Amino acid sequence: MLGILNVEQTDRWGRFKEFAEQRIEPHAADADRTQTLAPEVLKGLAAAGYIGSSVPRRWGGGGMDAVCYGLLSHEIGRVCQSTRNLVAVEDMVCHAVVRAGSERQRDRWLGPVFSGEAVAAFAITEPEVGSDAAAVETTATSAAGGFVLSGHKKWISFGQIADVFLVLTRCEGALTAFLVERDAPGLAVRPIRDLLGLRGSMLAELVFDDVHVTADDMVGPPGAGLAFVGSPALGLGRYSTAWGAVGLAQSCLEASVGHAARRRQHGAPIAEHQLVRRMLADMVTDVSAARLLCHQAGVSVEKGDSGDLYRTLMAKYRSSTVARRAAEDAVQIHGALGVSGESPIERHYRDAKILEIIEGTTQIHQSIIGECVGTLYQVP
Incomplete structure (x- = not known):
């Protein structure tokens, strides 16, 4: 992402990464095992201003730009997809209330959700x-x-x-x-x-x-339930999922590079085996490409241009498939460790499949994108 992010975005990305590793990652395995999120995770997110971070400041939100919000989703998704999903859902509801709700509804719910006192x-x-x-x-x-x-x-x-x-x-x-x-x-x-x-x-x-x-x-x-409430909220969820999928794939890549360098078979690190190198090469290339698609979508969303819907669709479609492939290859590289609870790879593998289903399935995305190719590229 060198040369693409501005100074503020780069600085925030580092802070998001530190927060995710210190405040969320220690709880990620337990969240999967117990099928609950620890209350301290929600409290930590709220205290950091990460609930409602993309809601405009005039309504009490963080006013975070679309690219920064994507980077936040990336880092939280890198360590725990359930927590990223919480942030996305809260923002989806809050954006809907801001966009279409009454003053009474905004006064009643935005503050408590932002502070972590209420969940939507x-x-x-x-x-x-x-x-x-x-x-x-x-x-x-x-x-x-x-x-x-x-x-x-x-x-x-x-x-x-x-x-x-x-x-x-x-x-x-x-x-x-x-x-x-x-x-x-x-x-x-x-x-x-x-x-x-x-x-x-x-x-x-x-x-x-x-x-x-x-x-x-x-x-x-x-009659405004879908056009003014549901669709915009779903678009935000789709955008968060796209970035979160790249974060998951990045985690699989980092773990695989480290394991391949340490693990020795037949007298050499498995990173020296050509087929393992192929998997790592595909993984790093796919992750980089998917992240760029997400950034393109974020810039489009921030500008509010006419192509933001389709760029977000493409980002979510490609990122979720990249996450699933990266998780599959990571399991192969890790071997038995990759299918055990000793490594987060097993959890990433299961989570990655869900990302191809939520906020619109892969096939739905393919259908919509394919239908709109002519419009996007002005094919006669």
């Missing part, structure tokens, strides 16, 4: 609804004093501990978002455990059994 979760996915967010089946029906929510959400990150949920519903045929507090009568929260990866993300399913909300709980106007 983003509830779109349902048992039968994944990448096609517009197909949500949870309903909001007009009733005296507001609306009644009925339906089922699933795979909701940090749903186990969230104090408030940003819920996408179908209200009189139009996609509409609501803020629903955890203690709302009729809302049941059921933990989901034993996933392949990102096990510290504390997923839950939510059952809405005639949950009453008021008109004041609606985020944005009726």
